[in-house]
Amino acid sequence: MKRFLIPLGIFIVLVGFLAVGLKLDPREVPSPLIGKSAPDFNLPLLSDPARHLSPADLRGKVWLFNVWASWCTSCRQEHETLLEISRQGNLPIYGMDYKDQPADALAVLGSMGNPYVETVVDLDGRVGINYGVYGVPESYLIDKNGIIRFKFTGPLSREGFDKKILPLVKELQK
Amino acid sequence: MIPELGNFALIVALLMALTQSILPLAGAARNIPSWMSVARPAARAQSLFVAIAFACLAYSFLSNDFSVINVTQHSYSRLPAVYRFTATWGSHEGSLLLWTLILGLWTFAVTLFSRHLPDDMVARVIGVMGLVSCGLLLFMLLTSNPFLRMPMAPDGSDLNPLLQDPGMVIHPPILYMGYVGFSVAFAFALAALISGKLDASWARWSRPWTTAAWSFLTLGIMMGSWWAYYELGWGGWWFWDPTENASLMPWLVGTALIHSLAVTEKRGSFKAWTVLLAIAAFSLSLLGTFLVRSGVLSSVHSFASDPARGLFILAFLAVVIGGSLLLFAFRANQVGLGGRFALVSRESFLMANNILLLTACGSVLLGTLYPLFIDALGLGKISVGPPYFNSVFVPLVLPLLFLVGVGPLARWKQASVPDLVSRLKWGFAASVVVALLLPFTMGAWKPMVAVGYLSALWIVVGVAINVQSRLRSGAGWSANFYGMNLAHLGVAVTVIGITMVSAYESERNVRMIVGDTITLQGYTFRFNGVKHIDGPNYTAERGALEVTRNGNPVTILYPEKRTYLASGMPFSDSAINYGFTRDLYTALGEPLDGGAWSVRLFHKPFVVWIWIGAVLMALGGVLAISDRRYRAALRKQGRAVA
Numbered sequence: 002m003k004r005f006l007i008p009l010g011i012f013i014v015l016v017g018f019l020a021v022g023l024k025l026d027p028r029e030v031p032s033p034l035i036g037k038s039a040p041d042f043n044l045p046l047l048s049d050p051a052r053h054l055s056p057a058d059l060r061g062k063v064w065l066f067n068v069w070a071s072w073c074t075s076c077r078q079e080h081e082t083l084l085e086i087s088r089q090g091n092l093p094i095y096g097m098d099y100k101d102q103p104a105d106a107l108a109v110l111g112s113m114g115n116p117y118v119e120t121v122v123d124l125d126g127r128v129g130i131n132y133g134v135y136g137v138p139e140s141y142l143i144d145k146n147g148i149i150r151f152k153f154t155g156p157l158s159r160e161g162f163d164k165k166i167l168p169l170v171k172e173l174q175k
Numbered sequence: 176m177i178p179e180l181g182n183f184a185l186i187v188a189l190l191m192a193l194t195q196s197i198l199p200l201a202g203a204a205r206n207i208p209s210w211m212s213v214a215r216p217a218a219r220a221q222s223l224f225v226a227i228a229f230a231c232l233a234y235s236f237l238s239n240d241f242s243v244i245n246v247t248q249h250s251y252s253r254l255p256a257v258y259r260f261t262a263t264w265g266s267h268e269g270s271l272l273l274w275t276l277i278l279g280l281w282t283f284a285v286t287l288f289s290r291h292l293p294d295d296m297v298a299r300v301i302g303v304m305g306l307v308s309c310g311l312l313l314f315m316l317l318t319s320n321p322f323l324r325m326p327m328a329p330d331g332s333d334l335n336p337l338l339q340d341p342g343m344v345i346h347p348p349i350l351y352m353g354y355v356g357f358s359v360a361f362a363f364a365l366a367a368l369i370s371g372k373l374d375a376s377w378a379r380w381s382r383p384w385t386t387a388a389w390s391f392l393t394l395g396i397m398m399g400s401w402w403a404y405y406e407l408g409w410g411g412w413w414f415w416d417p418t419e420n421a422s423l424m425p426w427l428v429g430t431a432l433i434h435s436l437a438v439t440e441k442r443g444s445f446k447a448w449t450v451l452l453a454i455a456a457f458s459l460s461l462l463g464t465f466l467v468r469s470g471v472l473s474s475v476h477s478f479a480s481d482p483a484r485g486l487f488i489l490a491f492l493a494v495v496i497g498g499s500l501l502l503f504a505f506r507a508n509q510v511g512l513g514g515r516f517a518l519v520s521r522e523s524f525l526m527a528n529n530i531l532l533l534t535a536c537g538s539v540l541l542g543t544l545y546p547l548f549i550d551a552l553g554l555g556k557i558s559v560g561p562p563y564f565n566s567v568f569v570p571l572v573l574p575l576l577f578l579v580g581v582g583p584l585a586r587w588k589q590a591s592v593p594d595l596v597s598r599l600k601w602g603f604a605a606s607v608v609v610a611l612l613l614p615f616t617m618g619a620w621k622p623m624v625a626v627g628y629l630s631a632l633w634i635v636v637g638v639a640i641n642v643q644s645r646l647r648s649g650a651g652w653s654a655n656f657y658g659m660n661l662a663h664l665g666v667a668v669t670v671i672g673i674t675m676v677s678a679y680e681s682e683r684n685v686r687m688i689v690g691d692t693i694t695l696q697g698y699t700f701r702f703n704g705v706k707h708i709d710g711p712n713y714t715a716e717r718g719a720l721e722v723t724r725n726g727n728p729v730t731i732l733y734p735e736k737r738t739y740l741a742s743g744m745p746f747s748d749s750a751i752n753y754g755f756t757r758d759l760y761t762a763l764g765e766p767l768d769g770g771a772w773s774v775r776l777f778h779k780p781f782v783v784w785i786w787i788g789a790v791l792m793a794l795g796g797v798l799a800i801s802d803r804r805y806r807a808a809l810r811k812q813g814r815a816v817a
Contacts, residue, residue: 005447005503005504005505005507005508006504008451008454008455008500008503008504009497009500009501009503009504012458012496012497012500013497015544016489016492016493016497018544018547018548018551019465019489019492019547020489021551022547022550022551023485023486023489072738072742072744072745077332
């Protein structure tokens with residue numbers, strides 16, 4: 002009898018791990034940039050290519066840096082969440098249009114709504130490399146001193162934002 | 176209207192599935208014939224209503240009903256009709272419905288081909304399958320309803336371009352036929368455990384069903400591998416991706432099960448073990464579904480990460496697998512020992528085969544879940560890649576291949592080693608010589624190639640000697656015997672394909688402008704530039720590569736770089752010139768400055784042998800099912816009843 006219980010025992014251990022695994026997100030990868038200064042850039046704005054924006058301009062603010070593109074389907078999944086965050090007005094979102102045609106990006110914002118205070122254009126993806134972007138969308142939470150505090154890869158969900166990012170934002174805004 | 180009808184059909188199907196499981200199982204336990212006789216009609220009604228639900232969903236896709244969320248998310252008005260149909264199972268919800276539909280088909284098949292079985296056995300088998308149907312239907316209705324509506328959307332967001340391929344028309348249904356087919360062997364095993372009648376006849380009944388499911392799974396995996404080869408544009412044929420592993424694990428255990436069933440049927444041994452394998456094969460199919468659907472492991476195949484769904488599947492797994500393993504623990508010790516056998520015998524070889532296959536499956540399971548274990552223990556994020564799988568898997572497969580050659584020649588009960596040696600020594604010597612010489616024909620001698628050839632030739636020699644002695648002994652046609660040998664030959668063919676392509680493939684990743692030529696393994700590729708073309712739901716840049724060999728034209732290949740209109744997703748469509756001894760594989764990369772393109776060129780020797788071998792294995796399975804023995808039993812019983 003005892004040896005016939007072995008398969009069941011193995012299975013119970015497996016279920017335990019799977020249950021814990023359900024709570025983990027395989028896409029939540031720690032970034033080496035956390036706790037470091039946000040890499041600098043000086044990029045043209047999507048709304049007006051003559052003007053430029055750099056992280057230094059945002060000193061003193063806690064802001065969300067969201068890397069997206071018009072060709073990225075999962076970015077559309079998170080678009081509604083970003084719009085809600087921007088409507089609440091607690092956290093300014095700055096976008097970076099990554100390896101994209103500005104005209105396409107403007108068309109997306111025109112048809113789906115614009116959650117961004119401003120969007121900068123990273124045509125060739127060089128700034129993306131500095132930020133370690135490997136899958137769009139990616140979001141970075143940057144504090145008043147320009148330090149990256151949190152990074153999220155993949156589409157943001159409302160639930161995930163409220164649970165993981167919002168408490169941190171409140172903490173940092175104090 | 177039609178989606179509501181589909182939803183209603185699902186609810187009716189759930190009620191039917193409940194009837195199909197509760198009444199027959201209770202009837203069999205209390206020996207009430209009228210309750211047991213409900214099994215067949217209820218099962219048929221259940222499959223019919225699932226089929227109606229499936230037809231409703233397919234209709235919604237074909238008629239572009241963008242008020243159905245599922246259709247909006249996975250279809251597009253300009254998507255060609257055939258892909259609108261396959262989009263029916265392109266989503267999480269749709270593929271679950273397909274799973275349930277195929278379970279219905281297998282159940283329906285059991286109601287048709289079970290006339291020769293005792294009534295209580297049929298009632299239990301159909302009852303157990305009904306329980307599985309209940310779980311899936313509940314899962315769909317509670318967390319993944321494919322018929323949910325929303326206000327009419329103007330258009331859909333298109334099917335994932337990867338899935339817009341002729342392969343997607345048949346690959347998922349065939350793969351699911353395999354996965355789900357193991358539910359029959361599972362149901363037979365549980366029925367035998369419940370009734371306590373684990374005998375040779377149980378094994379004989381299970382065998383054709385198991386072999387059928389295994390043949391489908393073999394074909395399904397082969398198609399998946401081929402699809403990944405031509406569709407993903409990387410030229411690889413196996414990636415050790417969690418989803419591929421999820422299909423490989425039930426296949427390995429299913430292969431062990433086929434062999435172990437043979438021992439149980441012929442010799443009455445391995446009974447408890449065979450039952451455990453039958454449970455394990457189907458459990459791994461369910462586990463595969465869990466891994467793919469729950470988002471526990473990130474993989475290119477993950478459709479959606481939804482914790483509620485994951486939790487439901489996990490609970491379902493715990494009940495189905497945990498329940499059957501508990502039943503096994505209580506009943507397995509009542510199973511008597513079978514016939515004894517010597518250290519060297521057909522049984523001992525098959526036991527070694529089972530151990531190796533299970534170890535291989537265990538190593539794949541460990542590699543697939545290891546990142547999850549480490550993460551769950553809070554030890555960090557890691558990923559396990561091909562280096563682990565290759566270094567663990569290959570050493571396990573080599574002795575297995577040796578057994579494929581020698582095992583079928585050994586006698587049951589006790590085999591004589593000197594006899595085996597004298598039958599095989601010349602064949603072995605010839606294999607060694609040929610295996611050592613053949614790699615020279617490819618230009619570079621590599622030890623792994625010689626090992627690969629030796630394994631393949633050894634199997635061929637074993638098959639040849641086995642067939643020859645059967646012919647000489649004057650024994651007549653046996654579909655089972657020739658089916659086995661055909662499947663084993665298939666293994667040899669696949670081994671040659673894998674060996675050759677792993678050792679000798681060559682790849683060039685180059686920048687080309689119009690008129691550039693590149694020579695690879697004697698083939699000259701001339702880049703004739705790209706042309707803009709418009710597809711039904713995409714636009715594309717189509718490159719033209721003229722291939723010549725020694726100045727003689729071979730072919731012109733047209734790889735494409737597509738952009739899909741609805742999703743804006745870029746997609747690289749490869750172009751391949753297939754050949755018996757080599758494939759020429761081309762894919763377009765990115766456009767570069769000055770009108771140049773990055774182009775990927777591959778020369779892949781013998782790569783199609785991998786899939787030809789798999790087809791031979793599946794055909795061997797089909798041949799074995801046609802064996803008269805299974806039908807003879809059926810006819811005899813039929814007459815007795817009449």
